[in-house]
Amino acid sequence: MKTFGPIEDNAREQLVRCQAAEDNAPAVLCADHHLGYSMPIGGVIGYEWLVSPSAVGYDIACGNMAVRTDALAKDINVATVMDDVWRSVSFGVGRKNAERVEHPVIDAIASSPVTFQRGLREMAAQQLGTVGSGNHYVDLFEDTNDGALWIGVHFGSRGFGHKTATWALDQCGTKDDSMDAPPVVISLGTQLGQDYLAGMEIAGQYAYAGREWVVGKVLSIIGAHATETIHNHHNFAWQETHGGRSLWVHRKGATPAFPGQRGFVGGTMGDNAVILEGVEHPESAEALYSTVHGAGRVISRRKATGKEKAAWTCGDYRNCDGWLPIVTEKGEDGSNPKCPKCGKKTQRGRRVISLGLVNWSKASADVRAKGVELRGAGADEAPECYKRLEDVLAYHGDTVRVLHVLRPIGVAMAGADVFDPFKD
Numbered sequence: 001m002k003t004f005g006p007i008e009d010n011a012r013e014q015l016v017r018c019q020a021a022e023d024n025a026p027a028v029l030c031a032d033h034h035l036g037y038s039m040p041i042g043g044v045i046g047y048e049w050l051v052s053p054s055a056v057g058y059d060i061a062c063g064n065m066a067v068r069t070d071a072l073a074k075d076i077n078v079a080t081v082m083d084d085v086w087r088s089v090s091f092g093v094g095r096k097n098a099e100r101v102e103h104p105v106i107d108a109i110a111s112s113p114v115t116f117q118r119g120l121r122e123m124a125a126q127q128l129g130t131v132g133s134g135n136h137y138v139d140l141f142e143d144t145n146d147g148a149l150w151i152g153v154h155f156g157s158r159g160f161g162h163k164t165a166t167w168a169l170d171q172c173g174t175k176d177d178s179m180d181a182p183p184v185v186i187s188l189g190t191q192l193g194q195d196y197l198a199g200m201e202i203a204g205q206y207a208y209a210g211r212e213w214v215v216g217k218v219l220s221i222i223g224a225h226a227t228e229t230i231h232n233h234h235n236f237a238w239q240e241t242h243g244g245r246s247l248w249v250h251r252k253g254a255t256p257a258f259p260g261q262r263g264f265v266g267g268t269m270g271d272n273a274v275i276l277e278g279v280e281h282p283e284s285a286e287a288l289y290s291t292v293h294g295a296g297r298v299i300s301r302r303k304a305t306g307k308e309k310a311a312w313t314c315g316d317y318r319n320c321d322g323w324l325p326i327v328t329e330k331g332e333d334g335s336n337p338k339c340p341k342c343g344k345k346t347q348r349g350r351r352v353i354s355l356g357l358v359n360w361s362k363a364s365a366d367v368r369a370k371g372v373e374l375r376g377a378g379a380d381e382a383p384e385c386y387k388r389l390e391d392v393l394a395y396h397g398d399t400v401r402v403l404h405v406l407r408p409i410g411v412a413m414a415g416a417d418v419f420d421p422f423k424d
Contacts, residue, residue: 002286005031005395010180011040018045018055018183026242028287030254031395032296032387038181041253041297044290046240047185048247051193053168054184055250056237060165060200061207062156063233064255064293066141066264066275066406067215067226071149073142073409076222081140082373082410084221089138089214090130091376091414101129105202105209109160114199116167117160124160124206129213131155133414135294135381138214139266140373140410141273150406151218152264152273153211156235157203164203168196188248197237204233230264230275232256234293242288249288257284257291257400267295267389269377269411270367274389275404284399291400296387299357301380305416306356313349314339323351358382360416372408378416 001015011033018039019025026046033042038054045055106128110121131138136155143150157164171192172184186193208231219226237250255263257278266273278289312324315336322341326348330336336346356379363382367374379385393400 001027001029002283003029004287005392008034008040010035011043014038014040014180015043015045018043018052021052021183021185022047022050026247026288028254028290030287030290030292031392032253032292032294034297035179036252037177037179038183039250039252042292044249044251044254044288046242046245046247046249046288048245049188050185051188051196051237051248052183052185052250053165053172053196054181055252056165056200057235057252058162058165059156059235060161060203061233062154062235063207063211063231064152064154064264064266065211065215065229065231066150066152067219067230068143068228069149069151069219069222069224070227071222071224072147073140073149074147076149078140078373078410081218081221082375082412085138085218085410085412086375088217088221089412091136091412092133100125101213103128103209103213105205108202108205112199112202114164114195114202117164117199117202120160120163123163124158127158127160128206129210129217130158131214131414132158136413137266137269138218138412139273139408140218141406142409144272144405144407149222149224150404151215152266152406153214154266155207155211157207158210160206161203164199168192168199200237204236207233230262232263240288242285249290251290253293254290255293256289257287258289259284261289262403263291265292265294265389265393268383268386269374269381269408269413270370270372270383271295271389271408273406273408274393274402275406276393276400276402279399279401281398283397287396287399291396292389292392294386295389296392297385298387299385304356304358304380304382304385305378307353308350309353311349311351312337312346313351314342315345315347316342317349320344322346323349358384367411373410375410375412376415377411377413380416381413
């Protein structure tokens with residue numbers, strides 16, 4: 001196993017289990033790694049005879065796209081642009097406007113060789129061009145070298161990919177949905193193995209189409225044109241040759257970085273992102289030509305936000321902290337229960353069980369103080385929840401070269417109150 005940077009033992013153990021599924025399977029832990037479902041985020045595994053839905057992950061073809069524009073960051077009104085982005089691009093579940101995205105990939109879904117996917121056509125059509133939640137974003141950047149304006153987006157195949165992954169795992173009879181579930185692998189010599197590869201490929205086309213539409217929408221808002229484009233998946237399996245062996249290389253939260261291949265890697269909402277390229281180096285070959293896909297999480301979402309549960313909370317919440325369990329029955333006339341402290345009617349709400357580690361008011365103020373126009377987001381995406389990108393890149397040494405350093409000036413993410421069953 002090739003590793004970069006300090007190692008999280010639980011992530012290493014996950015990858016060791018993935019290696020054991022096939023003899024002589026090469027594996028890599030990138031420096032931004034952390035625990036994932038069955039396979040660590042930031043993990044890479046190469047199989048000769050197997051494909052693994054759990055090593056690709058639920059968000060099939062999640063990835064990053066960045067474009068350099070012909071505009072300068074100083075020449076745009078960032079606040080106005082971000083307001084327009086927030087109005088016209090949809091985050092979470094649902095669509096903010098009636099603008100339906102038309103794309104040939106919807107026809108590919110309708111005629112998919114995987115019968116199950118054909119039934120997802122309408123859902124896929126409705127969600128195409130939506131960003132989702134979690135760590136998915138639409139950002140504006142200023143190139144620290146020449147002031148050029150860049151657009152960067154991060155999201156994947158939405159409910160279409162999630163349901164495709166769930167279908168494949170179900171077909172394998174997977175019952176264990178714990179983080180330490182054993183790897184789910186399928187022989188490439190079976191129909192199911194071929195069906196999964198076909199379904200994964202279509203999910204990849206769908207993710208590419210969605211990111212391209214969102215970037216195009218932001219370009220139209222700005223009135224700019226793209227002069228360079230960088231676009232990669234980081235949750236996918238590719239057939240590649242390494243050490244004379246033909247392998248299906250699964251990268252889960254890892255960016256392909258062959259010599260000269262460029263990638264866009266984001267930091268956090270308050271830290272720089274980079275455009276990098278792979279470099280030929282002995283360690284690059286050991287890494288199966290893979291690198292980081294982001295900064296790497298160090299505080300879990302639950303620990304960052306704290307724990308809440310549904311409850312009946314006092315309608316006079318400014319003056320009374322009374323509450324009742326959500327299972328409390330309504331009155332005979334259908335009215336909400338009365339507050340046990342003041343007698344006023346309650347409303348559906350949430351009660352804090354434990355405080356989170358992140359002070360979101362302070363964290364968001366700090367981000368804005370850096371000159372970032374922030375829309376949405378929440379404590380679970382605060383910069384302190386992540387490692388620093390420059391640190392994780394340093395661990396990868398001469399395997400990559402940074403071409404552009406991008407300073408965030410506009411960040412849009414789903415808000416903390418957005419529910420999304422396909423959250424990363």
